[in-house]
Amino acid sequence: MVDAVLFEFLHTEMVAELWAHDSDPDPGPGGQKTSLLVLEGMGFRVGQALGERLPREMLAFREELDVLKFLCKDLWGAVFQKQMDSLRTNHQGTYVLQDSSFPLLVRMGSGLQYLEEAPKFLAFTCGLLRGTLSTLGIKSLVTASVAALPACKFQVVIQRP
Amino acid sequence: MVDAVLFEFLHTEMVAELWAHDSDPDPGPGGQKTSLLVLEGMGFRVGQALGERLPREMLAFREELDVLKFLCKDLWGAVFQKQMDSLRTNHQGTYVLQDSSFPLLVRMGSGLQYLEEAPKFLAFTCGLLRGTLSTLGIKSLVTASVAALPACKFQVVIQRP
Numbered sequence A, B: 001m002v003d004a005v006l007f008e009f010l011h012t013e014m015v016a017e018l019w020a021h022d023s024d025p026d027p028g029p030g031g032q033k034t035s036l037l038v039l040e041g042m043g044f045r046v047g048q049a050l051g052e053r054l055p056r057e058m059l060a061f062r063e064e065l066d067v068l069k070f071l072c073k074d075l076w077g078a079v080f081q082k083q084m085d086s087l088r089t090n091h092q093g094t095y096v097l098q099d100s101s102f103p104l105l106v107r108m109g110s111g112l113q114y115l116e117e118a119p120k121f122l123a124f125t126c127g128l129l130r131g132t133l134s135t136l137g138i139k140s141l142v143t144a145s146v147a148a149l150p151a152c153k154f155q156v157v158i159q160r161p
Helices: A002-022 A031-053 A064-080 A112-121 A123-135 B002-022 B031-053 B064-080 B112-121 B123-135
Strands: A086-089 A094-099 A140-145 A152-158 B086-089 B094-099 B140-145 B152-158
Touching: A002 A031, A002 A112, A002 A123, A002 B002, A002 B031, A031 A064, A031 A112, A031 A123, A031 B002, A064 A086, A064 A094, A064 A123, A112 A123, A123 A140, A123 A152, B002 B031, B002 B112, B002 B123, B031 B064, B031 B112, B031 B123, B064 B086, B064 B094, B064 B123, B112 B123, B123 B140, B123 B152
Parallel strands: none
Antiparallel strands: A086 A094, A094 A152, A140 A152, B086 B094, B094 B152, B140 B152
16 A cells, blocks of 8 residues: 555656656756656666566566556556556557556646646656566557546557568 | 566666766766755655655554564565565664665675765665655655675754654
C-alpha cells in the first residue's frame, strides 16, 4: 500500500522539481517542452528496466495484441495496483488504452482549468509504456489525452520497420 | 517485487537528471551542492507524506527511541523491503542507524573510486528520514556516511526546542 503512494509521491516531486526550473527567470527557449521530454525520457528508461523484471511466462508473445494486454494487466498492476479499463485497436497497429481513473491525475482538481496542467502528469507514463514496449521488441509512439479528469487515454502507434 | 525496483529505478533517474544539469557548461555556483539540497528536499517532502500513511498503531509513541525503531522497521520495510541492521544511541539525542547493504548503493561498484559518488545516492534518504520524523513531531538533522560500500550509516541528531 505504501509502495503505491511512494511512487506517486516521488512522481509528484519529480514533476514539481522539473517545473520549478521552468519558472526560473530565464528558463531558456522551450522550457516546458523540454521538461515534458525529460519526463518522457525518464519514463522510457524506467519502462525499459521494468520490462526486464516483469513476470513473462509467455516470453515469446505470439501476437502484438498479447503484448498490449500484458501492459494493461501486468505493467499497470505493478505500477498502479490496478488494471487498465479498456483496450481498443484498429487492427492496423494503433491501440487506445483507457484508464477511467488514472492514479496520477486523481489528486488533481477536476475543473476545466486544470486540463492544461494534465500533460505534465502524463509524460512519464507515456515514456513508461514506450520503454516497456521497447524492451519487448516493439518500437512505438505513445501519446496521451484527457477529456474529463481523472480519465485519460494513451494512444500507442506501433512503428513498423 | 516490481514495486521495489520501481522506486530504485525512479531514484536512479532522478539522480541522473539532477546531475545532468550539473554538467551543463555553466551550472552556476555550487551546482553539485544545489542538487544534493534538491534531492534532500524531495526526500523530506516524500517522507512527510509517507509519515502520514504508515501504520501507526502506537500513534502516541511513548519515547523518542520508539519513533526511531519505527523508522528502522516500518519505514525501511515500506521503502526498501528490509529492516535497518542496527540502531545505536548515546541517549542524548543522537542516533546512528546502520544499513550493512543499503539498496541504493548496492548497484554501485565497490571500489574506493566510487566513494565520492555516494553522497548523491544518500541525500534523498536523509531527507526521507528527516521528513518522516518531522511528521511524527520530531525536528532533526540527518547526515549519512559511507566507509565501505554498500554499507552506510545515517546519523540522526534530534533538535531540541
